[in-house]
Amino acid sequence: MKKALGYLVALLLLVVWEIAGRASDTGLFPPVSDAVTELASLLGTGSLRTDVLPSAGRALAGFALGTTLGALLGITIGWFHHLEPWVRPSLEFLRAIPPPAVLPVAVLALGATSGMRITVIAAAAMWPVLIAGVDATRAVEPGYVDVARISGLSPLTTLRRVILPAVLPALLAAARIALGLALIMMVISEMIGATAGLGYLILQAQRTYAIAQMYAGIIVLGLLGWLATALFALLERRVLGWYQDQKGIADG
Amino acid sequence: MAEIPLIRATALTKSFTSRGRTTRAIADITFAQAEGEFLGVVGPSGCGKTTLLRCLAGLDHPDTGTIEFDGHPITGIPPALSVVFQEYNRSLFPWLTTLENVRFPLRRPSSLGRRARAATREQAREALSRVGLADFADHHPWQLSGGMQQRVALARAIVSRPRLLLMDEPFASVDAQTRATLEQLTITLTVELGLTVLLITHDIDEAIFMSDRVLVLAARPTHILRELPIDLPRPRDDVETRALPLFQNHRRDIHHLLSPTPDS
Numbered sequence: 172m173k174k175a176l177g178y179l180v181a182l183l184l185l186v187v188w189e190i191a192g193r194a195s196d197t198g199l200f201p202p203v204s205d206a207v208t209e210l211a212s213l214l215g216t217g218s219l220r221t222d223v224l225p226s227a228g229r230a231l232a233g234f235a236l237g238t239t240l241g242a243l244l245g246i247t248i249g250w251f252h253h254l255e256p257w258v259r260p261s262l263e264f265l266r267a268i269p270p271p272a273v274l275p276v277a278v279l280a281l282g283a284t285s286g287m288r289i290t291v292i293a294a295a296a297m298w299p300v301l302i303a304g305v306d307a308t309r310a311v312e313p314g315y316v317d318v319a320r321i322s323g324l325s326p327l328t329t330l331r332r333v334i335l336p337a338v339l340p341a342l343l344a345a346a347r348i349a350l351g352l353a354l355i356m357m358v359i360s361e362m363i364g365a366t367a368g369l370g371y372l373i374l375q376a377q378r379t380y381a382i383a384q385m386y387a388g389i390i391v392l393g394l395l396g397w398l399a400t401a402l403f404a405l406l407e408r409r410v411l412g413w414y415q416d417q418k419g420i421a422d423g
Numbered sequence: 424m425a426e427i428p429l430i431r432a433t434a435l436t437k438s439f440t441s442r443g444r445t446t447r448a449i450a451d452i453t454f455a456q457a458e459g460e461f462l463g464v465v466g467p468s469g470c471g472k473t474t475l476l477r478c479l480a481g482l483d484h485p486d487t488g489t490i491e492f493d494g495h496p497i498t499g500i501p502p503a504l505s506v507v508f509q510e511y512n513r514s515l516f517p518w519l520t521t522l523e524n525v526r527f528p529l530r531r532p533s534s535l536g537r538r539a540r541a542a543t544r545e546q547a548r549e550a551l552s553r554v555g556l557a558d559f560a561d562h563h564p565w566q567l568s569g570g571m572q573q574r575v576a577l578a579r580a581i582v583s584r585p586r587l588l589l590m591d592e593p594f595a596s597v598d599a600q601t602r603a604t605l606e607q608l609t610i611t612l613t614v615e616l617g618l619t620v621l622l623i624t625h626d627i628d629e630a631i632f633m634s635d636r637v638l639v640l641a642a643r644p645t646h647i648l649r650e651l652p653i654d655l656p657r658p659r660d661d662v663e664t665r666a667l668p669l670f671q672n673h674r675r676d677i678h679h680l681l682s683p684t685p686d687s
């Protein structure tokens with residue numbers, strides 16, 4: 172019932188957009204129907220294959236790379252915690268740099284390539300997971316490690332069978348934040364030296380006053396973010412079902 | 424046969440230093456435990472019981488002194504040893520079902536075939552049914568009561584058929600009724616599996632009721648005040664045994680030993 176109401180509100184907002192768009196005569200704020208028509212024609216001309224999918228692919232690759240690296244580094248630093256005083260100041264400094272600031276450096280170093288864009292997405296997605304990994308690993312119940320030792324597990328097996336499942340809830344919560352950052356960096360990275368991609372599409376549409384097309388791109392972005400979040404929730408449910416049940420976290 | 428004790432501790436000492444302050448936990452502990460013997464260790468709260476257990480298990484190193492397992496000085500954790508820890512909620516893995524928790528200590532090299540893996544599952548199932556939790560194999564620990572969780576911890580401790588079972592105040596955080604049931608269950612398992620158990624507790628009655636011999640520890644820094652053989656007949660009964668004059672005598676003795684040094 173509440174869910175249906177939520178959709179009704181969304182629909183209402185769309186209607187408001189439509190009316191406001193029709194009332195406006197500056198041409199800078201087209202009605203939603205124009206944006207949707209533009210969206211359909213965009214997809215019809217193969218933009219799905221040339222812009223949307225490559226963008227999504229880069230976001231996914233960067234996200235996967237960054238979160239994996241962040242998890243590995245975070246767990247390692249947390250596990251060998253006498254390492255932490257050595258690396259903490261550098262980490263604090265590096266994580267404080269807003270990710271978009273890395274972009275000019277990356278362009279210089281790697282050129283305006285797909286690899287460069289994946290790298291900056293990964294660099295942004297890495298930090299939340301890395302920091303959460305350090306903290307969660309240090310906070311693992313010492314009793315768990317005692318059980319592993321008494322059971323004769325090697326340190327590597329202990330990492331895999333005890334530490335990893337113990338820190339997974341924290342890692343996934345951080346990965347959710349990283350997902351948002353990855354999408355942001357996907358768009359921003361395509362606004363420099365790009366000839367295709369969603370970010371390029373939106374920027375190009377704005378520059379050429381193809382305002383409806385600009386909004387079409389933004390709608391696609393919204394849909395992409397929504398889809399990514401939904402898929403992520405599905406993944407969380409699969410690997411963290413025990414955690415959600417224990418904490419009484421209901422999905423939906 | 425009983426010449427070599429299963430475990431022998433000689434002149435153990437242990438202190439902790441944190442932030443420049445040194446706490447002496449163990450002043451001097453020497454004792455031996457024969458195979459098949461049920462040894463109780465009582466001592467006031469905070470006297471160093473857990474510290475002693477961690478040293479015996481090889482989880483911590485004593486500052487001085489030696490520990491021999493089966494006649495050999497220990498280097499690390501003896502493989503034929505298992506532990507029931509003081510706090511079950513910090514020792515059972517919430518992401519595993521009770522069956523997987525119990526199966527956890529069983530070796531599972533990836534080279535093992537499907538049949539060997541199924542065998543470890545059977546072993547875990549058997550241990551679970553010994554503690555009366557066969558029907559809860561697929562539950563997670565947090566879906567069970569405290570007493571049931573401690574049963575799972577017990578099943579996990581016996582699944583590998585250890586030669587020595589160390590228990591650290593295993594029943595301290597359950598109600599009296601559950602406690603009596605768990606004490607009886609532990610005695611039953613000890614007899615059925617021929618276990619050697621070292622039970623740490625601060626409950627004098629529990630120590631007397633379960634043990635063949637009781638070590639009475641002093642307050643921190645701890646040492647052994649007295650070794651007390653408990654010649655109560657077995658099998659022991661929750662009501663009858665506790666009513667025996669000999670039981671009352673033991674209890675009075677231990678109370679007297681411990682009362683001049685109240686909890687710090």
Ligand SMILES: Nc1ncnc2c1ncn2[C@@H]1O[C@H](COP(=O)(O)OP(=O)(O)OP(=O)(O)O)[C@@H](O)[C@H]1O
Pocket residue numbers: 439440441446447448466467468469470471472473474475509592625643
């Ligand atoms: N890792 C540690 N670092 C510093 N001090 C410690 C550490 N472990 C134990 N101690 C100290 O050693 C003393 C004995 O602690 P221990 O846990 O062995 O007592 P206990 O007899 O098991 O107590 P309880 O009955 O409460 O379980 C305490 O004063 C405690 O503060």
Ligand SMILES: [Mg+2]
Pocket residue numbers: 472473474509591592
């Ligand atoms: Mg203790």
